Amino acid sequence: MAAEVLVFNLLSAVAIVAAAAMITMRNPIHSAIALVVTFVNVAAIFVMLRAEFLAAVQIIVYTGAVLVLILFVLMLVNQDDLPEFHGAKPLQQVFGFGLGIVLLIEIGAAILTRTVVAEPGPWDEQGIAQAGGHIQSIGQVLYSGYVLPIQATAFVLLLATIGALFLGRPDEDEEPTPTRRPVATISLAHTRGADDAPLPQLQAANVKHEAGDRDLIMARDADEFTSIPGEDDEQKERSE
Amino acid sequence: MSELMPEHFMFLSAALFIIGMVGVLTRNNVLVIFMCVELMLTAVNISFVGFAWEFNQLTGQIFALFVIAIAAAEAVIGLGIIMALTRQRDTVDINQVRELRQ
């Protein structure tokens, strides 16, 4: 039995580390890969908890379809690594992490002091073997008591398909109105896909004109600054 | 502990859920927030399956199955909305899409 606990601890440790990596990684595609790792470990944990069908469904649907879809969208709308993405306000970060730690302590206390009381059901290992296997037992329970949720889920999936078709239609002729970024940045460090030819001399007048009335910061690296100067003032201006 | 106790999977579920929640609160990229929501749904699934294992019932697994199906549908619509939004606004920063009117 100790082997089971050891394997479970190992799998959950990897899942938690991967999830933490997902929320802290800068590149969203690295985050998606970390999430894939988490999901595969969760599927392995499902197998340990005697839910093999659900483990296979988790991998086929979640990692094999939903995350692939997210990766597709990430690659189609991925933007260059501009500095403003690292400008998360420190108050936001502290509040988020603080809330997380508080909640973790609370839930930990609840788990350790309370117990869940429930009637044990008939589907232990013998019961499942009697029904003919795991799939057969799930089939028995699913199609005798849960037919209405199945129909409702099928309807929801149909709606989702129609919605996707509708949302994915190209617009008739609308120019995208680009968001006016609060800071005009010119990236001097080449992003992926650019060639290595030397930059032409930047005309100071052109650059100033391009920036308009916004602050102009020339940064070589995404880490050079993390705050968006003047944003609070700009918001006040806009709301007036 | 020498046996697999319910506390094991309850802690795992809580930890993953809280990590997802912290991700939603702190990240600025719309797609990363979306991935954190999926992580929260998976954490809830672990809870369902764990309780089904503990009490020898299959109801938890069936609930988790429905959660996965609905999460897939929600992912499709959510990503459709995100794509339509980014096609229009040309940004994935969630702080830039704060106003209802342009």
Place this chain on the structure above:
Amino acid sequence: MDANLLSSYIFAVVVLNVLLGLMAYMTYFERKVMAAMQDRVGPNRTGPVGLLQPIADGIKLLTKEDIIPKHADRRIFLLAPLLSFVLAPVAAAVIPFGDSINVFGHEVNLYVADINVAALYFLAIGSMGVYGIILGGYASANRYSLLGGLRSAAQVISYEIILGLSLIGVFILSGSLSLVEIVSQQSETLNLGPLQLPNWFILSQPLAFVIFLIAAVAETNRAPFDLPEAETELIGGFHTEYSGFRFSFFFLAEYISMIIISLFAATIFLGGTDGPIRDGVWWLAIKAAIFLFFYIWLRTTVPRFRYDQLMGLAWKVLLPLVLINILLTGFIRLWGLGML
């Protein structure tokens, strides 16, 4: 350790090594067969009848310079071919190569694992394989690789659906997802009037078999569905920027997937190790070889599909057909059970 577990591990190592050896000689087999169909000779210089050609290819690919594009995302660039190559042979863990043999007094099962969701496991590993393609295309820092990777991935996930749905008819008729169970059901006899035929699912599910075959060819990105990686289109698609042994990972992963899908098709539709004279692994090998020959035959004969024709085929033709097949199979089964 439990004797069963130990024998499973040892058998797994044996299967893996045999698969890797077969994969290398699959390239030789393909080149010889293609040559014969195109009225050429094929490799005949290295070794007798060219038998050392795969070894020569391997040495060449391993000693090439390892080029990584300057602006590529380095970690993902290294990860993508590994994902493809590692996930490909893992699906062979559920294929039954026979019943069980007696070795030194122990019963050794001729399969690595007999899980009761074996076919779903196979589909799950197949659906994880799409990550190697997407990440390979993305990490190459090349717009054309990215496009090729996305197209390839969209093709793979569309045909994966068709692959899975075409198997549902077989599951309805057999009542189980376990491959060992499906093979044992196919060794019974089917009485069709005066004929005594083996109960192979190709006879009870011909439409599903054809659809499975088409989906299997598209799933492994083989001709005629290989537009995303054809040389005249996007140069190499997602593996343009890879060279040396990383390219060989992608290349060999494709061949291993071909072999494994052929083994799987032989197991589900043609009865696996079932044969007229004596049941055994050789029958499985012959049936898988027929499928592999069919793959190569398609490659040399049929022209390439355009990408929109390919996707239209999946969604507008094969999907309705496979759903009709499921419906019909369900009705026939209920009628057979007397429940209509």
